Amino acid sequence: MxxxxxxxxxxxxxxxxxxxxxxxxxxxxxxxxxxxxxxxxxxxxxxxxxxxxxxxxxxxxxxxxxxxxxxxxxxxxxxxxxxxxxxxxxxxxxxxxxxxxxxxxxxxxxxxxxxxxxxxxxxxxxxxxxxxxxxxxxxxxxxxxxxxxxxxxxxxxxxxxxxxxxxxxSVEAEAFFNTIIQLLPTPLLVKTASDGRYVLINRAAEETFGLSGAVALGKTAFELFPQEEALLFAAEDADVIRSGETRVSEEEPITTRDSGVRYFTTKKFATYEEDRPLHLVAIGEDVTDKRAAATALKLAAAQAEAATQAKSAFLANMSHEIRTPLNGVVGVADLLARTSLTGEQIELVDIIRSCGDTLNRMLMDVLDLSKIEAGKFTLSAEAFNLAELVRSVSGLMRPTAHAKGLTFSCDIDAAAQRSVLGDPIRLRQIITNLLSNAIKFTESGSVGLCVRSVAPDRYQVEVQDTGIGFDEEVRQQLFERFQQADGTINRRFGGTGLGLAISRQLASLMDGELDAASVPGQGSRFTLTVPLASAEATAATEAGPGRLDARPTLRLSVLAVDDHAINRKIVQMSLEAAGAKVYLARDGEEAVRLFREGRFDLVFMDMQMPGLDGVAATREIRRIETERRAPRTQVVMLTANASDQHVAQALAAGADAHLAKPLKPDALLSIILQLKADIPPDIALEA
Missing domain, CATH: 3.30.450.20 (PAS domain)
Structure with a gap:
């Protein structure tokens, strides 16, 4: 018309x-x-x-x-x-x-x-x-x-x-809108829905893709981009029109004229007029640098993890290599102390044992620090009697304090005389470290240990001394790794400077706090506050590697397996002195052969040995028992690295218990007593 x-x-x-x-x-x-x-x-x-x-x-x-x-x-x-x-x-x-x-x-x-x-x-x-x-x-x-x-x-x-x-x-609004589009820092392209020809390309898109609006407008993606990319764009456009929804593509590779292939996160949507698609709008964010940074971060994380693993492996290996001779030194010194010695010889043996214990504590500190830094340190949740644990620690430390002429006191609040849930080994470690430091840095006077309940299921352990003390500046860095009050402290008293740092980290892992207060020349007070939930049933006494008041007499047949002759000798002499019959094997193959040929009540198995190691040998022993339908023989895994991973491997292989080197006669006998209930009744264990 x-x-x-x-x-x-x-x-x-x-x-x-x-x-x-x-x-x-x-x-x-x-x-x-x-x-x-x-x-x-x-x-x-x-x-x-x-x-x-x-x-x-x-x-x-x-x-x-x-x-x-x-x-x-x-x-x-x-x-x-x-x-x-x-x-x-x-x-x-x-x-x-x-x-x-x-x-x-x-x-x-x-x-x-x-x-x-x-x-x-x-x-x-x-x-x-x-x-x-x-x-x-x-x-x-x-x-x-x-x-x-x-x-x-x-x-x-x-x-x-x-x-x-x-x-x-309309023109002014269009000009305003176009100005905004041109000033956008992200590429924006608009094409017709009917034939895919570009009708708008903003400045960021021109710069990013190396396109000139005057040249690119009116052309299709097939004229501006590689064929395979243009086909992908066409498929995405069709999907947007078909679904009517915004399409997001993550890290989409797109070829640019000046910078080669770059990666974009793109959003595409269609505009409509009366349900008819008019245009397709694509907005892209160049994530190439972000992607490269993420890749670099992953690589750095992988390298850091590899470095951590390498450090852990190195420390585990060094632990094994150091503990092997250390086991010989400490073990032989303990055995020597059981013989008839002169007063001077006893003093020399005590020096050897003290130095061995110090070296072992230093080694444990380094290993603990490594596990904490790697985020692989875990706490157990066991029922134990708090008062008995504290008395056990004070009993071990009191002789050392008295040897220096110090007064030692232990005060346990009645509210703390109960069973609680927590990690008794690590709590013992913190208290022992605090008492050890107090005794070390106190020349005269007293060291006191006080335990009290400060709130429901929350306890405070306080260690106070009359030692050298420290000022506020020292206190600020006291819990840092490798830190001591000053250089003269290390020369005078020794130590790695790791004990307090590890103790505070352990307290933090327990959701507790460890702090200190001091007056130079008058003494120090260290306060540990830690939550410990009440245990429903009274826990058995947390024994730990203490001294045995009575030497048991063992009528046991024991197989001791270790690739180092000194370690085998220590186990043999320690257990034979208690009445046990000890058979020796130098590796896993010999241990399996002896187990096939004989009958043993207990096996002490070294974990790390050349050839058939302790884990494989234990599995073979369990296989033999299953094959013969024989009673289960107790196996104690001996390791020079008491890491959680090694303990888990030992238990998974079929070991019943785990004992860390260096080995001491009391520790060997204590582990046997712990397994006493599982020893067949025809075997006598007398005290």
Whole structure:
């Protein structure tokens, strides 16, 4: 009914004739009428000069339209302007504008385009353009204008119809929106949904992909990117249109012209008009550097883990290598102490044993620190009697204090005389370390141990001495690793400076606190506060490697397996002195052979041996027992590295208990007593 180029809008309004209408209207040439017409709600309303029945209707409709309507002569002279057109040139009456040249009302740079539109319309071709016009006040306004031919009754073009719509707000909004898009730091590309041609590429996209908007606009991805990437883009576009949802692609590789392949996290979505997809929008974030940083971080973490593993392996190996001769020194010294010695010889043996114990504690500190740093340190949750544990520790430390001429006291609050849940070994370690330091740094006076309940299921262990003390500056770094009060402390008293650091870390792992207070020259007070839940049943006394008050007499057949002759000798002499019959094996193969040939009540198995190691040998022993349907023989795994991993390996292989080197006669006998209930009744164990 109307040719292309008709300007259409929806409008609510009321005309002078009294009509209230919501109109979808358009203005353009009309082939069916004598002059021109309107498209109103799908109906053509012809308005002709000869329409005597409603001559006022056309003008009323024109006056109600919000678009500027002008009728021009073929030379471009204004013959009619509706109110919207008058407002465009800031005139109140058409008489002041009629006869003026319409192109002359436009800026000089726009006039040629207006004249071209008039020439096209005069030749029968409607012509549309967007142009800017300045008002008398100097305001710039943008207009979308269509110039169409008007024909007389004979079909000849004798006038022109110019319809202009004010699109200033739209243009300004578009410019503002485009400015934002261009200033976005992330690439943004828009393509048509119909044929995938790019219609917008922002500055970040140009810089990132090495594209020029002038060259890339109007082209498809197949013209700008490698074939396989373009195919992937097309598949993603189809998926977005089909699903109607935003698609996110993580670390998508895209080839750029200047930087090669880079990785992007992209978001794609479609825009629609009346359910018809119009455009596809892609927003990308270059994550190449972030990806490289993450990869580097993973590599660094892997290297750090490898370094930690290497350090752990090194420490485990060094522990084994150091403990092997240390076991010989300490074990032989203990055995020597059981013989008839002169007073001077006893003193020398005590020195050997003391030095061996010190070296062993230093080694344990280093291993504990390594496990804590690696995050592989775990605490147990066992039931034990707190008061008995404290009395056990004080019993071990009291002789050392008395040997220095110090007064030693132990005060346990009645509320602390109960069974609790916690890690008795590590709690013992902390208290022992605090008492050991107190005795070491106190030349005269006293050392006191006090245990009290400070809240339900919360206890405080306080160690106080009258030693050398320290100032506030020293206190600030006292719990740091490898720290002592000053260099003279190390030269005078020795030590690694690890004990307090490890003790505080252990306290922290227990959800407790360890702090200190001191006055230089007057003494120190260390306070451990730790939560310990109440145990439902009274725990058995936490024995630990203390001294045996009575030497048991063993009637046992024991197999001792170790690749070092000194270690075998220590086990043999320690147990034979208690009445046991001891058989020796130097490796796992010999141990398995002897086990097949004989019958043993107990096996002490070294864990780390060349050839068939202790773990494999223990598994073979369990296999033999299953094969023969024989009673289970107790196996105690001996290791030079009491790590949780080694303990777990030993128990998984079938060992019943674990004992860390260096070996002492009391420790060997204590482990046998712990396994006493599992020894067959026909074997006597006498004390």
């Amino acid at each position: 109307m040719e292309a180029g008709i300007q259409g809008r929806r409008q609510k309004g009321e005309c002078a004739a009294g009509f209230r209408l919501t109109l979808r209207w358009g203005v353009g040439p009309h082939h069916g009428g004598p002059l021109w017409g309107f498209f109103v709600n799908g109906l053509a309303v012809g308005v002709a000069k000869a329409a005597a029945d409603a001559p006022h209707l056309a003008e009323e409709l024109l006056a109600s339209l919000p678009v500027a309507v002008r009728i021009l002569s073929l030379r471009g002279e204004l013959e009619y302007l509706n109110p919207a057109a008058l407002a465009a040139v800031e005139q109140d009456r058409s008489a002041e504008s009629v006869g003026a040249s319409w192109p002359a009302l436009w800026p000089a740079e726009t006039a040629p385009a207006i004249e071209q539109a008039m020439r096209s319309a005069a030749q029968g071709e409607p012509h549309s353009l967007r142009a800017v016009q300045c008002s008398r006040a100097g305001a710039r306004r943008w207009w979308d204008t269509t110039v169409s031919p008007m024909r007389d009754a004979g079909g000849e073009i004798h006038k022109l119809l110019a319809v202009s719509i004010d699109v200033t707000r």
